[in-house]
Amino acid sequence: xxxxDNLDTVLAKYHASFTAKVYSDENDDHDILMDAFGITPQLxxxxxxxxxxxxxxxxxSLVIEVCKNSPSFQPALRIGADEPCxxxxxxxxxxxxxxxxxxxxxxxxxxKQYGPLLREQGYEPVFLFLREDNLAAAMTACRIGGWTIxxxxxxxxxxxxxxxxxxxxxxxxxxxxxxxxx
Numbered sequence: 631x632x633x634x635d636n637l638d639t640v641l642a643k644y645h646a647s648f649t650a651k652v653y654s655d656e657n658d659d660h661d662i663l664m665d666a667f668g669i670t671p672q673l674x675x676x677x678x679x680x681x682x683x684x685x686x687x688x689x690x691s692l693v694i695e696v697c698k699n700s701p702s703f704q705p706a707l708r709i710g711a712d713e714p715c716x717x718x719x720x721x722x723x724x725x726x727x728x729x730x731x732x733x734x735x736x737x738x739x740x741x742k743q744y745g746p747l748l749r750e751q752g753y754e755p756v757f758l759f760l761r762e763d764n765l766a767a768a769m770t771a772c773r774i775g776g777w778t779i780x781x782x783x784x785x786x787x788x789x790x791x792x793x794x795x796x797x798x799x800x801x802x803x804x805x806x807x808x809x810x811x812x
Contacts, residue, residue, distance in 0.1 A: 633795055636695050638804075641666060644688045645808040661761050662801045663689060663728070668809040686728035689760050690716050692801075693726045696793045707751065714744035715755065719792050723753035725777075729761035730768040738771040745775030754778060758785040 631639075648667055660671055663685055674681040697703050697719045704718040715723035725744075730737070748755040757772055759781045772779055780788045786798035 633696065633699060634800065636698075637692060637797075637800060640688065640691045640695055641804060641808045644684065644691075645810065647684065648810040659761075659763060662798065662805075663760060665805040666801055666808055668806050673810070682728060682731070685760075686726075689728045690726040692797060693717070693724070693758060693789060696789055696795045696797050697724070699793050699795060707748070707753075709747060709751070712744070712747075714740075714748055715753070718753060721752070721754055722756045722792065723748040723751070724756045724758060726758045727760070727764075729759060730764045732765065732768070738768060741768065741771040741777065742775040745772070745777045749776060756780065756788070758788060760785060 645667060648669070660669075664670075664674065669681065669685075694705075694717050697717055700719045702718075702720050706713050706716050707718060707723060715725045717724050745755045755775070755777045757777050757779045759779065762782045764781065769779065783798070786796070789795070789797050
């Protein structure tokens with residue numbers, strides 16, 4: 631199977647999950663991943679926590695799938711009960727985030743702790759954020775923790791550099807390709 635077939639499989643899996651979902655501050659922004667599924671800001675607002683979590687897991691799965699092409703790919707690192715990154719490649723410990731909107735102390739504390747922990751293991755900690763509307767306090771906590779941060783287009787450029795695959799171009803081609811109908 632080609633990388634695009636594998637990525638199609640990831641999108642199809644989430645498409646099935648999104649279509650089966652029963653939906654029980656108004657941000658009209660959308661992003662490239664929402665476009666692949668035809669998820670409107672209005673639909674996303676109906677259950678922001680669900681969509682944020684699921685789109686985040688989809689983003690993580692797509693990045694992992696693309697990076698598997700790198701000969702240096704390694705899965706998430708576990709240190710005790712913690713999993714401070716989603717994957718490792720080329721000396722980077724990469725954690726993917728769709729966006730960070732929570733400023734709760736537990737989340738910020740982990741961001742600050744995991745960076746030095748990953749550096750002790752010999753990795754450069756890197757966050758790849760898809761969306762650009764992240765909470766400023768969370769970004770500050772990441773930087774204090776020693777993380778290199780890539781947001782939006784920078785994330786796609788980073789992924790292309792470590793994997794040789796243009797995930798942004800792929801997702802642009804897939805816009806409306808996995809529509810979630812209500």
